[in-house]
Structures are given as C-alpha cells and as structure tokens.
Amino acid sequence: MKKILLMFFISSFYLSLNAQEKQMSLSLEEAINFALENSYNTKTSQNDILSAQKKVWETTTIGLPQIDAKIDYQNFIKQPVTLADFDGDGTNEEFVFGTKQNMNATVTLRQLLFDGSYLVGLQASKTYLKISEQANIKTEMVTKEAVINAYGNVLVSENTISILERNIKILQKNYDDAKKIYENGLNEEEDVEQLEITLGSLKNQLGNVVRMKYIAYQMLNLSIGSSIDTKLTLTDSLDSLTMQNIDLGIIATEFNVDNHIDFKIAENDRESKRLLVKLEQSKALPSLSAFVNYGAQANSDSFTFLKSDQRWFDSSLLGVSLNIPIFSSLGRSAKTAQAKIDLETADLRLQETKQRLSLQAQKVKNDYQFSIENYQTSKRNLALSERIEKKQRIKFFEGISTSFDLLQAQNQLYTQQQNYIQSMLDVIAKKAALENALNLPIK
Secondary structure, eight states, X not given: OHHHHHHHHHHHHHHHHHHHHTXXXXXXXXXXXXXXXXXXXXXXXXXXXXXXXXXXXXXXXTTSOEEEEEEEEEEOSSOOOEEEOSSSSSOOEEEOOSOSEEEEEEEEEEEEEEOHHHHHHHHHHXXXXXXXXXXXXXXXXXXXXXXXXXXXXXXXXXXXXXXXXXXXXHHHHHHHHHHHHHHTTSSOHHHHHHHHHHHHHHHHHHHHHHHHHHHHHHHHHHHHTSOTTOEEEEOSOHHHHHXXXXXXXXXXXXXXXXXXXXXXXXXXXXHXXXXXXXXXXXXXXXXXXXEEXXXXXXXXXXXXXXXXXXXXXXXXXXXXXXXXXXXXXXXXXXHHHHHHHHHHHHHHHHHHHHHHHHHHXXXXXXXXXHHHHHHHHHHHHHHHHHHHHHHXXXXXXXXXXXXXXXXXXXXXXXXXXXXXXXXXXXXXHHHHHHHHHTTOOOO
16 A cells, blocks of 8 residues: 555656646747757757867868778688699699688878878868858857747737637627617617627637637747647737837947858858869879888687787888879869859859848848837727727717628727737837847847
C-alpha cells in the first residue's frame, strides 16, 4: 500500500511539473528574448557558426604537420617461385626467396611547405565564418519581426473576439426587442428578419475568429521556439503596444547603407568571389611538400612477430616533392575566366543591393508614417461610427428609421472596428519592419 501511495505522489509530482512547463506568461519583449535563444531559426544559424568555426580549423590543419602510422602484415598462402639458370646449361632451377610471413610498421610525418591554393582556402574559410556570423545577425532580426507579427496577431484575434461578443450581445437585445415589437404589431417582420441575418453573420464570424485565435497562439509558439501546445498568457495589450510604437522621430533617422547587414552580406559574397579568382590563379603555382618516415620490418616463416627474440630491421626515409603545373589544355584559364565573370556579377549585385536598400528604407519610412496616420484616422472614424450606429438604433426603435438604415450603420461600425484593430497591428508591424530596414540593433 505504501509503495502504491509513493508511486501515486511521484506521478502527481511529475504531472504537475509537466503542466507547469507548458504554461508561459510573456510580454512582447520577453517573447522576443525567448525566441532569440530558443527559436528553430536562431538555433540553426548558431549551429552554422559552429560548423563554420570547425571548417576554419579543418582548413588550417592542411598546412600543419600530419602524422600517420601504418602496419602491414603479409602471409603468403603459396610463395612465388623464381626460376634461375646458375649453371648456364639451359636448365632453370626453382628458388623461393624471402619468408612466408612479413610485417612492416611505419610512422610518416608530412609537412606542406608551400601551396597557393592552401593560402587562398584559409582566407576563404575565414570569409565563410564571417558570412555565417552575419547570417546569424540577419536571422535574429527576421526572428524579432516574426515574433512581433505573431504576438500582434494573437492580440488582434483576442480584441476581435471581445468586439464581436459585445456586438452580438447588443444585437441580440435589439433582435429580442424588435421581435416583441413585431409581435405587438408595431413594426414589419422584415425588420426582425434583417436583424436576424446580421446576428447570424456575427455569430459565424465569432466562431471563425475563435478557431483562428487557437492557430494564432500556435504560430506564436512556433515563432519563439516553444511547443505549439504551450499555453501562453500575453501581458501586453494591443493598445499599449501601439502607443509604445508610435515614434515619428525614427523617421528622421539617417540611413547608412554601409552598416546594413544585407549590404555586408553582399560585400562578403563579393569577397568570396574575389577569393575564388585567386584560388583558380593559384592552381598554376608550384606546390612543395616534404615528408620523413621511420619504419621497422620483420620476416618469419611463422607468426613470431610478438615474441621478444623476433628480429626487426629499421629503415628511415626523407623526401621532398615539388609539383609544377605545366599545361592543362587551357582548362585552368577557362576556370579563372569563369571566376572573373562571377566576380563581375557580384559587383553588379553589390551595387543593386545598395540601391535597393536605400529605396527600401524610404518606402518603409513612408509605410510607417502612413500606418500612424491611418491609426489616428481609424480611431476618429470608429468614434463617429459608434455615434451614428447609436443614433440609428434609437431612431429605429422610435419608428422614425428603417431597418435598412440601421443595417448600414451597423455594417459601417463593424468595418471601422476591424479597421481600427488592423491599424494598431499595422503600426506595430511597420515599426518592426522600419527598424529592420534601418538596421537598428536589437535591444
């Protein structure tokens, strides 16, 4: 009985821990920081940096001393026979030279003395590491923007649900009141049916948004690198984030294309193409290497190589190898010409990137300014639409306005509500896009 109780409490404890692990309360800043450490993309880019670091060392070791050991064992199942005429009488006699079993052990030290390809390859590996590090910075910026958009979409779905529920509550009361008035013969059946149609449409929208909210939470979990089933509680509101992201001063920020991460990546791409030209040119240079080895050989008709009285014969060799490329049927020239063409293409892409980034910065600044203006207009329009809808509702129940007029006012209100929510999301999203376009550092 005690064992059963102990197992029950242990199971309950672990279930409780698992339940706690699947719940998180996050502000937008906390979600961004969590994503920068745990998202799938940032982890992948960090692994790319580690791989590039290993690649640099792998290339470096080519020019460092290399030591190899080798052991050869031979056992002639049937030894070769040599024929020789020692007496000169034309009769060959059969001779077997050597022993049936042989063992040879050698240790060789190799050292590359000069190779132009190695020197260029070492530079290229360092450039590759720099590209990986810059790609990681770019990934962090993209991840930040993705988290902001995902966080905002969750808040939009939450706000939309609240608005729809409030609209349905008001409309349900209007419908019930209109139905009672109709039953008393004071209005037309069409007025009730019109309200019923609108009410049904709102309920359908609510059901759809509730389902979309669940997906929005899963997308946020995916963007920050958490399990998609993690229960999230967002501590920032859409209104507060909108006010925090209204900053017209950022539009005056001077754009420096030379410091932009995309321009630096393009520069490194150009550098890699330049090194490729040097690599192809270096293949026409001689390469020089040296080696020294030491070995021991033993011979026996039976396997006695592990015995202490086995005789071993030492040997050692020092050598230098010089490889001089002479003629490749213009193959090297063709490869060098291709590399130069790729370098010219990289120069063109670098200039295009510079122009594109400058234009993008101007466009995103304009988009951000427009999002702020649109937010302010949407806020005013929402207040006007609320007053118009309220007046039309009063007129409708006083019998001085038609259901069609009320429907128009309601649809206008619902449209302005969605426009207002979307305008807040646009301010937040456009601010994130502008920070990326201006290459502002992640705080």
